[in-house]
Amino acid sequence: MQTLTFQDDSKPNLMPMINRYQPKQHEEHEVIRDAVRSWAAAIDNQDVVAAMIIEQWNASGGEGIDFPDDISRGRQKLFRYLDNKFNSEKYRENIQKLTPSILEVLPLEFRGRLVPADNIMIRLARLEKETSEAKVAVALDAPTHQKLKELSEGIVEMFRVDPALTGPLMEMVTSMLGVI
Numbered sequence: 001m002q003t004l005t006f007q008d009d010s011k012p013n014l015m016p017m018i019n020r021y022q023p024k025q026h027e028e029h030e031v032i033r034d035a036v037r038s039w040a041a042a043i044d045n046q047d048v049v050a051a052m053i054i055e056q057w058n059a060s061g062g063e064g065i066d067f068p069d070d071i072s073r074g075r076q077k078l079f080r081y082l083d084n085k086f087n088s089e090k091y092r093e094n095i096q097k098l099t100p101s102i103l104e105v106l107p108l109e110f111r112g113r114l115v116p117a118d119n120i121m122i123r124l125a126r127l128e129k130e131t132s133e134a135k136v137a138v139a140l141d142a143p144t145h146q147k148l149k150e151l152s153e154g155i156v157e158m159f160r161v162d163p164a165l166t167g168p169l170m171e172m173v174t175s176m177l178g179v180i
Helices: 029-043 045-058 071-083 089-105 108-114 120-139 144-158 162-179
Strands: none
Touching: 029 045, 029 071, 029 108, 029 144, 045 089, 071 089, 071 162, 108 120, 120 144
16 A cells, blocks of 8 residues: 655745845835946946046045945946845945935936936926927927927926816916817
8 A cells, every 4th residue: 555645735935035026125225226327328337437426435535435446346346236136234334325425426317216206396397398498499490390299298297297286277278268
């Protein structure tokens, strides 16, 4: 007669999950990493980005992180901290220390990633950008389709500044234009 072994598979597996499946607890680190990496990709030069951040760090009297004089080794160290492949708390702390220096040299077009998506200042900045583009299109007598595009984008951003006022504004505009 044969014996059968029984294995109970209904118990939960208590082994730790791989890091990528765990909930994100350190989003700030990742947002800063993404902004710096995007900046480096935009200019296609990690050395320049690293040099600017390290120079700002040293100029501001940063303590606790020593970067080598060789820019390639400094870049390697900085991006190792940013990438944090081993989920090191020390690397996260280093990036927290470096954050003021990073923000000091980070170009404006990449700072938008660090601000919450729905912020009044972001909406005002988009409004200014779109209305400026509309003014330029009209001033330079752009083709009609481009003027329409830029003007409509400016108008849409005006309505997005305060979404709660969209309805009353639409009523006012239609009554002023005589369209009912």
